[in-house]
Amino acid sequence: MPKVIEAENLSFSYGNESIFTKIGFSVYKGDFVAVIGSNGTGKSTLMRIILGELTPTGGSIRILNQDVEKFGDWPKIGYLPQSGLQSADSFPATAEEIVMANLFSQIGLLRFPKKKHRDKVHQALELVGMDAYSKRMISELSGGQRQRVMLARVLVSDPEIMILDEPTTGVDAGTVKSLYELLSSLNRETGITIVMVTHDIGRASGYVSRILSLEEGSLEERND
């Protein structure tokens, strides 16, 4: 399988605080990778480096065969940041609008969505089991329902790679299971590559194909 993310000798520091040193890993097309590690070991930092939001202090990172600083095809990468919409209590938008917002690069900011865009939004909401809530204000949804809407928002642009930073935060055990099942079936059926930061490896390990562990500045593949 081709490599879709490749890190070599990657180091990162915030000022004098070294977060990791000379780590290396590859993610292959169709992988479902869990990234685990204790609080503060740099998992979110690593995701933000993959996304080109932070510049490494050493080494290189390539995404879809291009150096990340030259990469321009960001619609192919879907990102669900940590605690995406958990605190959006007064956010004045419906579920449908939140998902649609991720299509504006295709629609054009000042144009109106066409039927094909509306259909895509509904398909994405249906995929995560939230189409019945499409007209609901996001502030009127539970934490788990918001997380599903955020996943639909990532999925609507048909990304090749999804980067999910703790997608199950604030989600009850039953919903966690169905979210993992959903991710796993998307991964198997569409071949989408998923990189997911999680603290919940106990439950996630049954669904993911590989586990990368970031501890004390080093990254290792776990085979359990």
Ligand SMILES: Nc1ncnc2c1ncn2[C@@H]1O[C@H](COP(=O)(O)OP(=O)(O)OP(=O)(O)O)[C@@H](O)[C@H]1O
């Ligand atoms: N903008 C920043 N400036 C300085 N230090 C930062 C910044 N962001 C994060 N840090 C520090 O870098 C370290 C790694 O943070 P990061 O958020 O990447 O960890 P994490 O592994 O995702 O943690 P958690 O599991 O708690 O979400 C932490 O010690 C954190 O305090």
